[in-house]
Amino acid sequence: MSALWVVAVLAPVTTVLLLAVVGLGPREVSARGRTTLVRWAPLAVLPAGLLALAGPRAGAVDVPWLVLGTRLEVDELGRPLLLLAVLLYGVALVAVRPGRTTRAPVLSGFLLMSFVGNAGVFVAADTVTFYLCFTVMSLAAYGLVVHENTASARRAGRVYIVLAVASEMFILAGLLLVVQEGGLLVADAADVVAGSEARGVIVLLLLLGFGVKAGTVPLHVWLPLAHPAAPPAASAVLSGAMLKAGLVGWLRYLPLGEVAMPGWGATLVVLAVLGAFLAVPAGLLQADPKVALAYSSISQMGFLSVLVGVALARPDLAEACVVAAVLYAVHHGLAKGALFLGVGVWRAHGAGPARPWVLVGLGVAALAVAGAPLSSGAVAKYAAKQSVGSATVLGVDLALLLPLVGTGSTLLLARGGWLLLRGRRDERPGDLATLVAWSVLVVGGITLTWLLAGRWVPVESVPGLEPVTLWDAAWPVLLGLGLAGLGWWLSARERLPAWAAHPDGRLLPPGDLLVPEEAMVRRLLHLERRVEVAVARARQVLGRAGLFVADRSPSPTTLAATGDAGLARWQVSGAVLLAVLLLVLAVGAW
Amino acid sequence: MTDGDVFLLLGVGLAVLGTVRLVLTGDHLRRVVALNVAGSGVLMVLVAVAYRSNPEEPDSVLHALVLTGIVITVSVTGLALAMVRRVERDEQDRQASHE
Amino acid sequence: MTPGEVPVQNDLVPLVMLLASLTPAVLIFFLREEQVRLRTVLNLGGALAKVGLVIWLVPPVVGGTRLEWRSTLVPGIDLVLRAEPLSLFFAGLSAVLWLVTTVFAIGYFEQAPHRSRFFGFFSLCVTASTGIALSGNWVTFLIFYELLTLATYPLVAHRQTPEALAGARTYLAYTLTGGVVLLLGVAWLTSLVGPVEFTDGGVEEVARLAQEQPVVATLVFGTILTGLAVKAALVPLHGWLPKAMVAPAPVSALLHAVAVVKAGVFGIVRLVHHTYGPEVAQALGVLLPLMLLACVTIVYGSVRALRQDSIKGRLAYSTVSQVAYVTLGVSMVSVLATTGGVVHIVHQGLMKITLFFCAGLFAEVLSLHKVSELPGVGRRMPLTSAAFTVAALGMIGLPPMAGFVSKWQLGLGSIEAGQSWVVVVLVLSSLLNAAYFLPVVYALWLRTPEEGVQWHVEQRRERPAVEAPKALLLPAVVTAVLALAAGLLAAAPYAPLDMARFIAELSYG
Amino acid sequence: MSDLLAALVLVPLGAAVVTALLPARAAGRVGLVVALALGAGSVLLALEVGSSGVLEAALGDWSIPLGIGLRADGLSALMVLLTGVVGAFVSVYASGSAAARGGALFWPVWLVLWAGLNAVYLAADLFNTYVALELVGLGAVGLVALGGPAALAAALRYLFVAVLGSLAYLLGVGLVYAETATLDIATAGQRLEGGVVMVTALSLMTVGMALKTALFPLHAWLPPAHSGAPAAVSPLLSALVVKASFYVVVRLWFGLPGADGAMAVATLVGVLGAVGVVWAAVVALRQTHLKRMVAYSTVAQVGYLFLLLPLAVPGLAAPAGAAEADAARLAWSGVAALVVAHGLAKSAMFMSAGTLARAHGSDRLDDLHGAVTRMPAVAMTFALSGVCLAGLPPTLAFVGKWQLVQAALAAGQWWWVPVLLVGGLLTFAYTAAGLRAMFDEPQRADELVELRPVARRMVVAPLVLAVLAVALGLRSVELLALVEVGSVLGSLP
Structure with missing residues (x-):
C-alpha cells in the first residue's frame, strides 16, 4: 500500500515539476509538452482517489526523513473529504483547457499544488505535515486567486495573501503549543489541547487561524473578492475543498468532545450565525453571480461553523456534530463546486444544444445547496439538525434557526442564478470534456452524499420519505423561493428603491467589511509616514544644531595637532x- | 666644602646652564656653544667625582672616560659646525630667493 | 560528556582544512590577471578539497572522535584547531557555500579587473571563516576573527568608488572596534581562569568563576558578547551591515551567509554553550538580556527592511533580523531552542546566499537594483525569480523551506524553556518578513514592468534562450534547491537539523 | 664564539672604512655583501645564545673596566638579530636605488651606525654603552643629512637632541660610578643601596634615553628627521635606532633595581608613554604625507614600549611566584615581542612608503591614488605592516600586546589595558587612511600621476619583512624564549 501512497503524492508533484521544467525548454518542445501535460493532469489526482476508496485499509505511511518526520493516514474523518478533494480537483483540472483557458499550464500547476496541500490536510497524521500541507495549499491558492492577473484579481490576491499569511501565523503559534504539549500526532492532539493549561490560548489561536480559511465573520472578507476573480475551475476548488481545510483544522485540533468550552463555543456559534445570515443581504446586493455564490459559501460555512461551535460548547453533542459537519462539508463542497464550475459551463454551453441539461444541472446543484428534499443538502441538513439537538444560542433554539439558513441560501442562489442567466456568454462554443466532467460532479454530488451517509460517515440516520421530514426540508426552500418571487415581482413593478431593485454591487461592495478596513490601514500607513517625516525633520534640525556646536568646539584631534x-x-x-x-x-x- | 665639591657643583651648574641655554635659544651657533658648555659641565662632574673618591690618586678609569668624552665632544662639535654652516647658507639662499 | 571521555586525536587534518583555502589564497595573489584558467583551477580545487574533507570527517566526528592540531602561540596558550561537531557544522557550511560562491564570482567577474586581488582575499576570507569554525579556544578564535575582518575589507572596497570606500571604512571601524572589545574580554577571561578551551556544556573553571565572582563573570560575558555582537549585527551595533552593501554581489552573499555575521553568532554559540555553558549562563542571569536583545533585533531589522527600496538594502536588514534567530536560539535553555538556533546558521546561510545571488543576477543581467524596478522580471528570468521566491518563502518561515524548520524548533524550544512569549516575536517576524518579501515576489511574477523597459518580454516565447550566464544562474539554483532540501529532508540523518540536534544535545550533556 | 661578538662590532666598522675609500659602485657591492654577512652572523649569534646561554668576550688586551667588554645575553642577541635581519633587508632595498640611499656616503655611514647598534647591544659596561650610543647618534644624524637640504635642519636638530640625551646619560653614569665605583651594571646593581642619588642618576639617564627614543612629549625632533631622511634611511632610524636607546633604558632599569621612588618614576614614564600612544596616533591621522604619518606612528609605538617600566618594576623586588613577578615576566616577554614586531613592521612600512614615494614622485597622500591597483604588492606591504603595528592577530605584535594586557591584568594595573586597545585601533585608523588614499581611484586614468619604475627588490624586500612580521605571530615561542636567556626575571612558566 505504501507504493500507492508514493504514487499518490508523487504523481501531482512530478506533474508540476514537469510543467515547470518543460516550460524552460525550447519554444516548440515547451508548448507541445505543456499542452500534453495539461491534458493528462487530471489523472494525477486519481491515485489519491484510490487511497480514499481503500480508506483505512491503505494503512498509515511513515516517512521519518521527510521534513520533520512525516506520517500520513486516511482516517474516518479524512476519507470522505479526500474523495471530495479528488473529485473536485479532478473535475477542475479537466475544466482547464489548453487554448481556452488563459495560461492553462500555470493554472494546472497551481491546481495540482493546491491539491497536494489540500488532500494532505485531510490525510496528515502528524501536526508538522498538517501545517506543511496547509501552507502549501494556502500559497498555491494565491496563484489561483491572482491567475487572471487583472486589477481585481491582484487586489483579491493582496487581501487573500495578507489574511492567509496572518492565519498561517496564528496556526503556527497554536500548533507549536499543541506539539510542545505532546500533540505531535493528530490523533493525540485534541486530548492534549483538552488537558493543556494554555487551552484557552490554543483555542483562540486556532479559531482565528482556521477561521480565515473557513470564512468566519469577520475574517471572511477575502472570499467575495477571491471567488469572482479566480477562474471558475479555481473558484470551485477554493469554495468546495479549500474552505473545508479550515473546518478540518478545527475538527482535528479543537478539544471537541473532550472538554466543555461554553464561552468559546458560544462565541463561535454567534459569529457563525451572524455570518450565515448577514451574508444573505450582502450577497443579494451584488451584481456578479460569482460574488453571490461566494456569499452563499460564507453563509454555508457559517452553518458549518455552528456545528463546530456547538461541539466545542457541548461535549455530549460533539461526536454527532463532527459527523454532521463532515457530511455537510462533502455535500456543500460538491454542490458548490458544481455551481462555480457551472458558471463556466453555462457561459460556454448556455446557448448550445446542451442548454437544457446545463440548466437542469445548475438547478439541481442549487437546490442541493439550499437543502431541498431528496437532495444531498437535505441529508446534510437533516444530520446537522439532529446533531445540534437542544443547543441554543442567545436563548434561541438552534434547531429552529438553522433551517432559515436554507431560506437565505435559496434567496442567494436565486439571485445568483438570475444574474448568471442574464449575464454574458462566451463567444466560442464549449468543449465536451468540461461538460462531461461537470455532469459527473452534479450527479456525483447528489448521490455521493447519500452513499457516504451511514457508510463512511457514521450519521445516526438519514432522512426518510415521511411527509414530515420532506416538509421540514422543503419549507425553508419554498419560503426562500417565495421571497425571491416577491422580490422579483416588486422590482419588476418598480416598487422597490433602485438600490434594492437593481443592485449593482456599489452600495455594499464585495468584501463588505474590507472597505472600511482597507481605509483604516491606509490611514494608519499615512500616519506612520507622517511620523517618519517628522522624525526625519527633527533629526535634521538636531543634526544641524550638533554641527553648530561641533564647529565651535575644538575637537580632540585638532587640539593634539595644534599642540x-x-x-x-x-x-x-x-x-x-x-x-x-x-x-x-x-x-x-x- | 672641598675642592671636589666645588668642582662638582660647578660642573652641575655648567651642565644645567648649558642645557637650558641649548634648549631655549633659537640660534644654531649659540646652540653649538651651549652644547659645548653643557658637555664641559658633565665632564667636569666626572672629573670631580674622580677627584672626590680619592684626591691623592684620582680614578684612572674616570679619566679615561673623560678623555674619550672630550674626543667625542670635539667630533660632535665639528660635525655640528659643518652642518650649521650649510643650514644657514640654505636659509640665506631661501631668503634671497624670497626677496 | 567530560573531555576525558572523548578520544582526542592529534592530527594534521584540521590544519590541512585550513590550508585548503589558504594555499589558493596565497598562490592567487601571485597570478597575473589573465591567468584565468589556473586561477579557476586553484579556486575550485581548494573549494572542492575542503568540501571533500568535511564530508570525510563527518562520520568519525559524529562517532565521537575529535581531531586536533596544536601549536604553542605564546607560552601557556596554544593555537588549537579542532574538528568537533559544531566546528564541522560551520566549516561544512562555509565549504559548500564557498564552492558555489566561487563559481558565482567567476561568472560575476568575467572580464572585470583586479581578479587576482579579489580571489586572493576571497580565499583568505574563507580561510578565516574555516579557522573560526575550527578554533579550539578563544585565542585561536580571536585570531581568525580579526583575520576575517581584515580579509573582508578589500572585498568590500573592491570597486574602489567613493561609496565603496566609505562603506568599507564604516565596516572596518565597527568590526575592528568589536574585535578590540572581544580581545579585551578574552584577555580578561584568560587572566581570570587561564586559557579557555571550548568544551561541550561549558568550561569548569568558568563555572567556578561564575560561582565565586558572579559580577566579574557577568562583566566578562558582556564584554565578549559586545565584541561578538558587532559582527553578529545585534541592534544597536548593526550599523555597518547596510553600509557594507556596496560590496560586489558575491561578497555580500558570502558576508551575509557564512562569513562575517555568522562568525559573530558562531562566537555567541561558543560563548554561551562552550564556555559558560547554558545552565551556568542561565544562573548568572545573562541569558534573558541576550534573548531580549535578539528579539529586539529580530523585530527592528524587519521593520527597517520594510522601508528599503534597494534590493540589497532590504536583504541587509533582513540579515540583521534573521541572524538574530541564532542568538535567540542559543539564549534559551532548551535543547530544541538551541537546535533551532544552531541549525539556522546553515539554513539562513543557504537562503540568504540564494537571495544575494539573485540580487546579483538582477543587477548583472538587467541592471536592476531596486525593488521598484522588479515588476515583470519573472517572465524574463524565471529560474532566478523562482530561486528568489523559494528563498524568500523560506525566510518567512513557510514550510517546507528550511526557514520553517528553524522557526519550528525555535518556537517549540521557547515554549519548552518557559518563554512562550517568544512565539509572538517569531510570528511577528514572520509577518514582517512576509510584508517585505512577498511584495517582491508579487512584483516579479505578477506585475507588468513600466513602459519602455528594454528587457521586457510580453510572452514567454520572446524570452532569450539563456536567461543569464550559467556560472551565475547555476549557484543560485543550487542554493535554492539546497534551501528547499534542507527543509524537505530536515529529519534525514546527517541533515543540518540532525547535526544541530546532535550538537545541542552534547551541550546539555 | 667570542670572535663572533667582536666581529659583529668590528666588521661593520672595518667595512665602513673600506666602503668610504672605494668608488661608489664597488662600495655598494661590498656594503651589500657585508650587510648580508652581518645578517647571517646575527642569526648565528641568536642560535648560539639560544642554545648555550650568555656569551662574553673582551676586545683588546685590556681587561674590564678599561678594556672593552662584550656580553651577549638573550635580550642582546634578540636586538642584534633584529638589527641583522632588518639591516640586511634594508641594505638589499638600498641597493635598488641610488636615490633611496641619498648619496655615496650611505654605505660607510650606515655601516658605522650598524657597528654602533651592535656595540650598544653587546657592550658590557655603562661607559662603552655611552660611546656606542654616540656612534649610533652620529651615524643616524649623518644618514638623515643624506636627505638633502630639506633634511638638513632636521638632522641638525636631531644632532643636538642626540648629544643632549647622551650627556644626560653620561651624567647619570658619573653618579652611578660615584656611588658604586664600578661601571659594570650587574656589579653596580649589587652594590647599590638605593637613595636619592641613585634615583636621580636613573631619572637622568632615563630622560636622556627617552629623549633619544622620542618618548612623548620629547618627540618633536623625530617626525621631521625620520620623514626627511632618504627612503632607505627612514626604516633604519625608525625600526632600529630608537630601539637602541630604549634598550639602554631596559638595561638600566633591570640592572639597577631597588631604588626607592623608582616605581613613581616608572609610572610617570608609563603615563607619558600612554599619552603618547594616543597623541601621536591622533596627529598621525591628520598627516597629509605618508612618511610623516609613518614617523608619527613610531612615536606612538614607542609609547607602548615604555609601559614595560610600570608593569615590570614591582615584579623586580617581588618574591618569585608572586602575581607581580608573573606580570613582570609577561610584560618583559610582551615588550620584547613588540620591539621585534615594530622593528620588522615599521621598516617594512617605511620601505613601502619610500617605494611609493619614489614611484609617484611624492609621498603626498593625494598623489598616491590608485596605488592599490598599480602597485598592489607595495600597498599590500603597507597594509600588512599596518596590521602588525596595530597589533591585530595573528601578527607578532598581537602576541606582544596580548602579553602586555595579561601583564596589566595580573599586576592589577588594568588602566593600561584601554590604552593598549585604543592605541591599536588608532594605529589601524591611520593605516586605513593611508590605504584609503591608495584605494581611491579617480574616474579618468589621466588624473593619475605617471609612475616611475622602481627596482623589484624595493618591492620584495619590504614585503618579505611584513610577511615575516605577520607570520611570526603564529610561531614566536622560540623568539620569546630567547629573551629569557640571562634575564633577571627568569623564564615564564
Missing part, C-alpha cells in the same frame, strides 16, 4: 624637555 605643531618649535619642546626632566627628578626624589 604638536607647538612642540615642533625648538624652544617649546626645549621647555617641555626641561619640565619633564624636573618632573621626573622631583617624582623620583619624592
